Amino acid sequence: MIEFDCYSVSYEQTGYFSKLVTDYLNNPSSLSSFYTHPLSLEGIKASIATRKSFNTPRELLVEVLHEQYKGLTLSASVQKNIGLLSNANTFTVTTAHQPNIFTGPLYFIYKILHAVKLAEQLSKDLPEYNFVPVYYMGSEDADLDELGQINVGGQQLVWQTKQTGAVGRMLVDKHFIQLIDAIEGQVGVLENGPSLIQLFRNCYSTRKSIQQATLELVNILFADFGVIVLIPDHAKLKSAYQSVVKKELLEGFSHQLVSETIDALKENYKVQTAGRDINLFYLLDQSRIRIELENGLYLVKELGLSFTQSEILVELENHPERFSANVILRGGFQETVLPNIAFIGGGGELAYWMELKKVFAAVGIPYPVLVLRNSFLILKQSQYDKLVQLGFNTTSIFKNSFDLLNELVKRESNSSWNIADEIQAISALYQQIQTKSASVDQSLHEHVISLEIKTAKKLAGLEKKLLRSERNKFDASKRQIATLKEDLFPNNSLQERVYNFSEYYSRMGKAWIEMIYKASPALEMQFTIIVIK
Numbered sequence: 001m002i003e004f005d006c007y008s009v010s011y012e013q014t015g016y017f018s019k020l021v022t023d024y025l026n027n028p029s030s031l032s033s034f035y036t037h038p039l040s041l042e043g044i045k046a047s048i049a050t051r052k053s054f055n056t057p058r059e060l061l062v063e064v065l066h067e068q069y070k071g072l073t074l075s076a077s078v079q080k081n082i083g084l085l086s087n088a089n090t091f092t093v094t095t096a097h098q099p100n101i102f103t104g105p106l107y108f109i110y111k112i113l114h115a116v117k118l119a120e121q122l123s124k125d126l127p128e129y130n131f132v133p134v135y136y137m138g139s140e141d142a143d144l145d146e147l148g149q150i151n152v153g154g155q156q157l158v159w160q161t162k163q164t165g166a167v168g169r170m171l172v173d174k175h176f177i178q179l180i181d182a183i184e185g186q187v188g189v190l191e192n193g194p195s196l197i198q199l200f201r202n203c204y205s206t207r208k209s210i211q212q213a214t215l216e217l218v219n220i221l222f223a224d225f226g227v228i229v230l231i232p233d234h235a236k237l238k239s240a241y242q243s244v245v246k247k248e249l250l251e252g253f254s255h256q257l258v259s260e261t262i263d264a265l266k267e268n269y270k271v272q273t274a275g276r277d278i279n280l281f282y283l284l285d286q287s288r289i290r291i292e293l294e295n296g297l298y299l300v301k302e303l304g305l306s307f308t309q310s311e312i313l314v315e316l317e318n319h320p321e322r323f324s325a326n327v328i329l330r331g332g333f334q335e336t337v338l339p340n341i342a343f344i345g346g347g348g349e350l351a352y353w354m355e356l357k358k359v360f361a362a363v364g365i366p367y368p369v370l371v372l373r374n375s376f377l378i379l380k381q382s383q384y385d386k387l388v389q390l391g392f393n394t395t396s397i398f399k400n401s402f403d404l405l406n407e408l409v410k411r412e413s414n415s416s417w418n419i420a421d422e423i424q425a426i427s428a429l430y431q432q433i434q435t436k437s438a439s440v441d442q443s444l445h446e447h448v449i450s451l452e453i454k455t456a457k458k459l460a461g462l463e464k465k466l467l468r469s470e471r472n473k474f475d476a477s478k479r480q481i482a483t484l485k486e487d488l489f490p491n492n493s494l495q496e497r498v499y500n501f502s503e504y505y506s507r508m509g510k511a512w513i514e515m516i517y518k519a520s521p522a523l524e525m526q527f528t529i530i531v532i533k
Helices: 019-026 028-034 041-052 058-068 076-084 107-125 174-187 193-203 210-221 235-239 242-251 253-265 309-318 327-337 347-353 357-363 381-389 401-412 420-440 442-488 502-508 510-519
Strands: 004-009 090-097 130-137 149-152 155-158 228-230 280-284 287-290 292-294 297-300 305-307 323-325 340-345 369-372 376-380 527-532
Touching: 004 510, 019 028, 019 347, 019 369, 028 253, 041 340, 041 369, 058 076, 058 228, 058 235, 076 130, 076 228, 090 107, 090 327, 107 130, 107 340, 107 510, 130 210, 149 174, 149 502, 155 174, 174 193, 174 502, 193 210, 193 502, 210 228, 235 242, 235 327, 242 253, 242 280, 242 309, 242 327, 242 357, 253 327, 253 357, 297 309, 305 309, 323 327, 327 340, 327 347, 327 357, 340 347, 347 369, 376 381, 381 442, 381 527, 401 442, 420 442, 502 510, 510 527
Parallel strands: 090 130, 090 340, 130 228, 340 369, 376 527
Antiparallel strands: 004 527, 149 155, 280 287, 280 323, 292 297, 297 305
16 A cells, blocks of 8 residues: 555646646636536536437447457456446446557556546446446557557657557567567566566567457456446447448538537637548558548548449448548547446547537537546655755646746845845836926926836846846755756656656556555546655
8 A cells, every 4th residue: 555645736737738628627618619518517417318318339339348358357346347338327437548558658547547536436426327437449540659659767668560550450579579578677676567567478468469458458457446448449339330430421521510610619729630521541450541532432542442432331331340430530439339428538639529519419429528637746755855845835846947946046045136126216216207307398208218118128137147146056956956857747748648657566566556546536627746655
């Protein structure tokens, strides 16, 4: 068991989140036309009411889950939750993420545990329903540059494979095994390092697909929390979404609707994605290629394939697994096959989901409550002590090193650099000069004002130089601030966007995951700082 303290900071105070995200949390009415249900318990209740009227293919979902988990050891809670999905009063809390190798950045873990915590909280608040946490795997993503690398102990490890296509369908090869060897070199000497490396070797065995390995890894890491993993790259599941795919092929309906929403969002926010005329890919084991419509033909150019309208519809009927939704239609697929009432995503995910409300409405799919995923900053006790010793609090740490040093200098110096009183006195002097000059010649008024402005600028510049000289007396504090910032914000980013969980887990084992779970808020949207005692 790990002892720790938690501190909360607003997302806006961190400076690491977009205006759209902070507006959604602080002033949701400004974005109300872009989502359906408010981020609250009342919003959850409304989402449930909407979901009840939709015919979710529950039995198909359970059938596919049993098929995907065949041969694996399931915890009692996972078995129970799969069974509960057949019941009309069971709903899911879902987070989605690609199958990054070895789970990728820390927020992969944070998202899943947030789903766990929210499902548990809703089960207490609304005991007449069951709520199941789901990790929906975006295994059809083909961006290996993003998914095929991790940072362990400050070392960037990259999977140098020649495979192409959907990352989830790629197979573990000798280059992947070399990555496990490299991770072992980083964490193998730590207390729980050997057990983690063995877990990786068991899950990522040669010739196993990445999506299967990721399912097995998540199943073991979160066995005690009842997390269900769904791999949507499945012909039976995609058959449930055929009507939407057909509508997209025949009408290209999603692009126009998203374009209308983007035009409205652009007035105040940065747009995440614009989509395509047809938001579908053609998916085979070694490729995931855009489907394009030109002169009445559906083209998959890189494969040299073309289909007439009737031929592409026959292909869809016979091989639904070959049609892969892009980001515009992916959410609709997820909400079709899951009885979902809340979606947990990062800031970027929430931004593009807000472009999709009209798309969901056009095909009659319920739109879930959007929940910003939990974020954490993890400090050792020694780092927190140093923060306090320097005179800062848990909000201050998000400032840049330059501002922190200025704050410290202003607080701890003898103030000899501060000439605010003198500036104020000179301003008063100029007021007297203005009065005198006006009594002699009113036309000199503007000239005196100009002189005062020039003097004020020069004095402000002098004060900056004095402060700079004063800062030089605090070299030790400057180095301490810089070290602390570099340790806590790698590459000037949040830990969760850079580091993998391997080093934490190797030091603390499953107790680390338990700590994150305990520290996770449910619907309280606050950035959490964890100090490990």
